[in-house]
Amino acid sequence: MAEVVLRDLVRRYGEVVAVDRVSLTVADREFVTLLGPSGCGKSTTLAAIAGLERPTSGFLAVGGETFFDSRKQVFVEAEHRNLGLVFQSYALWPHKTVQENVAFPLQLRRIARNKQKELIHEALALVEMESFADRYPSQLSGGQQQRVALARTLVYKPKVLLLDEPLSNLDAKLRDRARTWLRHLQREVGITTIYVTHDQTEALSLSDRIAVMSKGRIAQLGTPHEIYERPADPFVADFIGTSNFFTGEVMEQASGRLVLRLADEQTITVEGGDGMARGSRATLAVRPERIHVGGGTAGSLLKGRITERAYMGARWLYTVEVGGQAVRVETEADLASGEVALGLPERDVAVFPAPAAG
Amino acid sequence: MATKIHAAPAASTGDLALPRSWRWRDPLLQYGIALACLLLVAAPILPIVYQSFIDRPIYEDGQALTLVNYANLVGAPEFREVLGNTLLFAFLSTVISQVVGLVTAILVGRTDVPWRRFFGDALLWTLFVSHLVLALGWVIMYGPSGYITGYVMQLTGGQPWNLYTIPGLSIAAGLSLAPLTYLYCIASATQQDPALEEAARVAGAGPFRILFSVTIPLLRPALVYSTILNFVIALEMLAMPLFLGGPVGLRFFTTFLYEQGFEAPVKDYGLVGAAAVVLLIVITLLVLLQNRLLRNAQRFVTVGGKASRPRLLRLGRLRWAAFAFLLLYFVFGTGAVILGLVLRAFTSFLSPLVPLVDTLTWDNWTFIFSYPVYVRSIVNTLEIALVGGALGTVFIALVALLVHRSRWRWRRQLEFVALYPRAIPGILVGLGAFYAVTLMPFLGGLRNTIWILVLIYIMRYLPTGFGAVAPTLMQIGQDLDRAARTAGADWWTTCRRILAGLIRPALLSCFAILFIHFIKEYSAAVFLYAPGSEVMGTVMLSFWAQGEAGPVAALAVLQILVVAVFVVVTRKLFKVKIYG
Numbered sequence: 001m002a003e004v005v006l007r008d009l010v011r012r013y014g015e016v017v018a019v020d021r022v023s024l025t026v027a028d029r030e031f032v033t034l035l036g037p038s039g040c041g042k043s044t045t046l047a048a049i050a051g052l053e054r055p056t057s058g059f060l061a062v063g064g065e066t067f068f069d070s071r072k073q074v075f076v077e078a079e080h081r082n083l084g085l086v087f088q089s090y091a092l093w094p095h096k097t098v099q100e101n102v103a104f105p106l107q108l109r110r111i112a113r114n115k116q117k118e119l120i121h122e123a124l125a126l127v128e129m130e131s132f133a134d135r136y137p138s139q140l141s142g143g144q145q146q147r148v149a150l151a152r153t154l155v156y157k158p159k160v161l162l163l164d165e166p167l168s169n170l171d172a173k174l175r176d177r178a179r180t181w182l183r184h185l186q187r188e189v190g191i192t193t194i195y196v197t198h199d200q201t202e203a204l205s206l207s208d209r210i211a212v213m214s215k216g217r218i219a220q221l222g223t224p225h226e227i228y229e230r231p232a233d234p235f236v237a238d239f240i241g242t243s244n245f246f247t248g249e250v251m252e253q254a255s256g257r258l259v260l261r262l263a264d265e266q267t268i269t270v271e272g273g274d275g276m277a278r279g280s281r282a283t284l285a286v287r288p289e290r291i292h293v294g295g296g297t298a299g300s301l302l303k304g305r306i307t308e309r310a311y312m313g314a315r316w317l318y319t320v321e322v323g324g325q326a327v328r329v330e331t332e333a334d335l336a337s338g339e340v341a342l343g344l345p346e347r348d349v350a351v352f353p354a355p356a357a358g
Numbered sequence: 359m360a361t362k363i364h365a366a367p368a369a370s371t372g373d374l375a376l377p378r379s380w381r382w383r384d385p386l387l388q389y390g391i392a393l394a395c396l397l398l399v400a401a402p403i404l405p406i407v408y409q410s411f412i413d414r415p416i417y418e419d420g421q422a423l424t425l426v427n428y429a430n431l432v433g434a435p436e437f438r439e440v441l442g443n444t445l446l447f448a449f450l451s452t453v454i455s456q457v458v459g460l461v462t463a464i465l466v467g468r469t470d471v472p473w474r475r476f477f478g479d480a481l482l483w484t485l486f487v488s489h490l491v492l493a494l495g496w497v498i499m500y501g502p503s504g505y506i507t508g509y510v511m512q513l514t515g516g517q518p519w520n521l522y523t524i525p526g527l528s529i530a531a532g533l534s535l536a537p538l539t540y541l542y543c544i545a546s547a548t549q550q551d552p553a554l555e556e557a558a559r560v561a562g563a564g565p566f567r568i569l570f571s572v573t574i575p576l577l578r579p580a581l582v583y584s585t586i587l588n589f590v591i592a593l594e595m596l597a598m599p600l601f602l603g604g605p606v607g608l609r610f611f612t613t614f615l616y617e618q619g620f621e622a623p624v625k626d627y628g629l630v631g632a633a634a635v636v637l638l639i640v641i642t643l644l645v646l647l648q649n650r651l652l653r654n655a656q657r658f659v660t661v662g663g664k665a666s667r668p669r670l671l672r673l674g675r676l677r678w679a680a681f682a683f684l685l686l687y688f689v690f691g692t693g694a695v696i697l698g699l700v701l702r703a704f705t706s707f708l709s710p711l712v713p714l715v716d717t718l719t720w721d722n723w724t725f726i727f728s729y730p731v732y733v734r735s736i737v738n739t740l741e742i743a744l745v746g747g748a749l750g751t752v753f754i755a756l757v758a759l760l761v762h763r764s765r766w767r768w769r770r771q772l773e774f775v776a777l778y779p780r781a782i783p784g785i786l787v788g789l790g791a792f793y794a795v796t797l798m799p800f801l802g803g804l805r806n807t808i809w810i811l812v813l814i815y816i817m818r819y820l821p822t823g824f825g826a827v828a829p830t831l832m833q834i835g836q837d838l839d840r841a842a843r844t845a846g847a848d849w850w851t852t853c854r855r856i857l858a859g860l861i862r863p864a865l866l867s868c869f870a871i872l873f874i875h876f877i878k879e880y881s882a883a884v885f886l887y888a889p890g891s892e893v894m895g896t897v898m899l900s901f902w903a904q905g906e907a908g909p910v911a912a913l914a915v916l917q918i919l920v921v922a923v924f925v926v927v928t929r930k931l932f933k934v935k936i937y938g
């Protein structure tokens with residue numbers, strides 16, 4: 001059992017709070033992704049779990065063993081944690097061959113020589129790099145280096161696998177394949193995995209659960225489906241996929257429905273918005289592909305004008321001006337510029353209290 | 359990428375668990391290294407400071423704290439003279455070194471002067487020769503009865519110049535220091551962004567306008583840095599003031615300390631301590647000032663090449679004038695001085711009045727290889743340079759790893775301690791270590807052996823070696839050691855198994871630099887050598903005074919040869935970088 005528990009973890013650098021009271025429990029064999037824009041504290045969180053950064057305060061345990069507890073002054077150094085970390089830079093030791101790189105953790109563990117050979121072979125086979133054992137890292141491509149880094153980490157069967165943007169240095173095609181491959185590998189090895197990325201596609205396709213981070217905090221924790229369909233705040237709605245936002249005044253909130261009046265007097269009716277007072281301001285987030293051009297479904301109709309159109313292969317992306325605001329709409333229909341009606345569904349729309357002052 | 363099925367359950371970590379390692383090892387090593395460094399640096403300083411505040415020699419009983427030493431120092435009739443001479447000498451030699459260094463750097467780095475490649479290398483040669491040896495060469499050639507002086511005297515009939523004056527001494531010292539200025543300026547002159555000059559050119563500026571309004575202002579950080587550096591070196595220089603000022607009774611801070619602390623039959627320990635502390639404070643302040651100025655200027659001073667070379671300034675008709683200047687400077691500033699030593703080493707007597715062929719002899723050489731003190735000094739020097747250089751490299755690497763490659767709490771403070779010896783003149787290192795050995799009985803075993811010299815040489819050149827290792831260490835990505843740490847290696851194992859392999863070239867450079875400095879060093883050894891632990895520098899120093907010019911010159915030539923062979927071999931064989 002290798003469950004990872006973070007409780008109120010904080011890491012400050014002087015004035016900057018890189019990680020701000022992060023609490024998270026990752027179940028045994030679960031694949032959890034920390035997703036967020038650059039600088040939001042993902043790497044720092046991962047480094048704190050690995051033991052490379054000493055958190056300022058909080059609690060951290062892996063597999064029931066406390067690694068950090070600010071109240072009891074416990075801090076276990078990285079080398080005593082037996083976790084595996086794959087770096088964005090791969091961090092292969094340039095003066096050691098692939099084989100020597102993979103052997104190093106085993107030498108530290110004083111594994112017998114023939115057992116070492118067996119384990120190295122097994123790990124390199126797992127990442128399909130057996131034939132490169134005698135190469136130096138500089139003689140490998142980025143994708144190959146990344147797999148060696150993974151083998152070097154998996155070879156000692158760490159309790160938890162930590163991955164910091166492992167695919168971000170690969171080109172787009174390779175990244176897609178590596179993603180699929182990585183997911184298979186994780187299932188196969190059955191290791192608890194915490195994955196860091198700023199790429200939502202990676203996060204959505206790989207993870208059991210996603211923790212969306214913003215400014216050092218976890219903005220939302222949930223399955224990919226939950227995160228996409230029911231974003232907890234406008235930040236998540238915007239960061240995962242794209243969303244159109246409509247902000248206005250709440251006209252009515254009753255029996256699970258909310259009526260919002262926009263600045264140009266048009267109204268939108270949606271499900272949700274429980275507990276929002278009449279007269280308060282609210283924001284709706286609607287995905288571009290959920291908007292029906294020309295109406296057609298149960299829901300609200302908005303009047304707008306197509307100002308821009310772009311063909312994306314199979315689909316069109318329109319920019320529609322509604323009450324002075326640009327709305328992105330994705331559809332298969334080929335429409336001419338000009339007046340258009342937009343149908344907003346009642347469901348699949350996220351409702352948030354409007355952020356104060358702006 | 360087909361996936362195969364492997365049975366690798368996560369639960370089977372049992373047999374691959376980390377061995378129970380000794381968690382105290384890292385902290386113990388880290389505190390141990392830092393403590394060793396602190397002791398090494400503090401050991402010579404504290405006794406000097408203490409001595410300056412007590413009323414009797416440091417080894418006598420019944421000491422009482424007092425300020426009387428400082429009062430005596432200020433009241434001493436020679437203090438004013440010493441202070442005035444020292445400041446004037448340091449000022450003049452710094453001005454000379456800066457002007458010559460800057461002009462040569464610009465000519466070689468930025469103009470189309472003929473033979474610039476040759477000069478680019480040759481102007482650095484004096485850096486490999488100790489000031490003691492250079493001083494001997496100056497005396498032999500330009501002293502009152504010098505070879506060249508004699509020639510000119512024959513031509514003109516009168517004494518053409520007097521080297522044994524403060525201006526004469528300043529010229530000799532200034533020309534010996536100029537290569538350092540040249541080194542710092544050439545590095546930033548050749549690294550300047552050509553776009554800056556191109557921009558001025560496009561704006562209609564002529565070549566000389568560009569030189570004075572763009573090129574030289576950009577060199578200002580390198581100039582400021584080397585000005586303070588050379589001023590400090592002039593303040594702490596012993597050999598030139600001793601050999602060129604001593605014969606006519608000119609006294610300077612270092613020669614005063616040398617006479618009072620070493621030669622005087624009745625020594626005033628308190629006075630020596632007070633004078634030493636004053637010198638220490640002055641130099642410390644200068645080094646702190648330099649650090650402050652350097653903090654923003656570091657990028658200008660870095661040594662290392664840039665791919666695109668700036669376009670060279672066309673000198674036109676001045677080209678050959680510039681060439682003549684460089685050639686004269688090289689021939690008379692470096693060439694003649696070395697040639698003088700070589701001539702003296704192979705003659706029984708050197709004078710323009712006697713034909714050379716009549717005086718040629720091997721005697722000096724057979725003498726130094728048969729007379730035990732000379733032989734011992736050669737063997738000792740080589741042993742110190744080899745063993746001390748190796749030990750020093752290891753120790754410096756450990757300190758640098760702790761400073762730049764750990765999260766140890768006091769690493770910033772440790773860096774300060776490791777770099778502090780820059781502010782301690784060599785003669786004070788020796789004096790302080792002498793006191794320390796006298797005071798601490800458990801160091802008695804080191805007394806009168808070369809090992810005490812090994813220790814203080816390492817201490818003296820900690821900052822120099824550190825400078826050779828630290829930049830390389832800082833260039834290595836942090837992830838490489840972080841990867842080792844997560845894989846289960848503690849700090850020490852990471853240093854040994856991962857980092858040591860990555861910094862090998864820097865360690866070789868560090869060793870080479872230490873080796874050269876250890877061969878050259880003399881001032882730190884003055885107070886410490888004893889029968890049996892002589893080094894080449896101290897033998898030259900004491901036997902020159904006894905009039906053994908021939909053998910001393912042979913020893914000096916031998917020292918130059920050893921360094922030259924070493925430099926050529928390490929450069930060729932190991933591609934070691936020494937100076938740029």
Ligand SMILES: Nc1ncnc2c1ncn2[C@@H]1O[C@H](COP(=O)(O)OP(=O)(O)O)[C@@H](O)[C@H]1O
Pocket residue numbers: 013016017018036037038039040041042043044045
């Ligand atoms: N060593 C450090 N010193 C100071 N600030 C740091 C340090 N490391 C990270 N930070 C700051 O902490 C914040 C989070 O950084 P990081 O965890 O690397 O973000 P991410 O991995 O999500 O891009 C950033 O604002 C960064 O500038």
Ligand SMILES: [Mg+2]
Pocket residue numbers: 039042043044
């Ligand atoms: Mg990051």
